[in-house]
C-alpha cells in the first residue's frame with residue numbers, strides 16, 4: 001500500500017489538468033498529521049509544494065525532509081508569539097489576518113528572509129473565525145505590502161460550512177480584486193480543498209490546498 005498516495009497524486013493531477021484547461025495552478029499537498037515519510041514519498045513522485053497547519057509539527061516535518069528543498073506553506077492559524085518561529089521555515093504564510101500579526105513578524109532582530117504572504121479573508125458571518133473581516137481587508141493588505149518582512153501575494157480563504165462553496169468563492173474573487181488594487185502583482189488566490197476545489201477553480205483559484213484526496217484520511221490528531 002505504500003504507493004497509494006503517489007497513485008492518488010497522479011490521479012488528482014490528471015483531473016486537475018482536465019479541469020483547469022491549461023491555466024497555471026499550483027497544487028499544494030496538505031500533509032498535516034501525516035508522517036514525514038509521506039512527504040518524502042510524494043516528493044519522489046514529483047510534488048514540490050506542501051502545507052502544514054500547526055507549529056511545531058510543521059517545523060519538525062520541514063526539518064525532517066530539509067534535504068529535499070521543498071516549498072513549505074503554513075495554512076493554519078498563526079499565533080503572534082510563534083509567528084517568527086514559523087517564518088523561519090515556512091516559505092509562504094497563508095494566514096495573515098491582523099496588523100498585530102504583521103508587527104509580530106517584523107519584531108526581533110534576527111536575520112530572516114522576506115516571506116510570501118497571503119491575507120486570509122473570513123468568509124463567514126462569525127468574526128471569531130480565522131481571517132480578516134472583509135471590511136478590514138484593504139488596510140491589512142496595504143500594511144502587508146509595506147512590510148519589510150513580507151511580500152504581499154494575494155488572498156486565502158476556507159469556504160464556510162453550510163454554504164454553497166461557489167457562492168463563497170465568488171465573494172473571495174471580489175476580495176482578491178481589492179488586494180490587486182493595492183498591488184497588481186498580488187494575484188494569488190489560495191482556495192479549494194479536497195471537497196470544493198472545482199468550485200474554487202471556477203472562481204479563479206491559483207493555489208489549491210489538497211489534503212485527504214491525495215494523502216488519504218488523516219491519522220487522529222496527536
Ligand SMILES: *Cc1c(COP(=O)(O)O)cnc(C)c1O
Pocket residue numbers: 030032053075076158192193194195209210211212213
Ligand atoms: C486541512 C486543510 C486543508 C486540506 O483539507 P482536505 O479537506 O483534507 O483537502 C486545506 N486548507 C486548510 C487551511 C486546512 O487546514
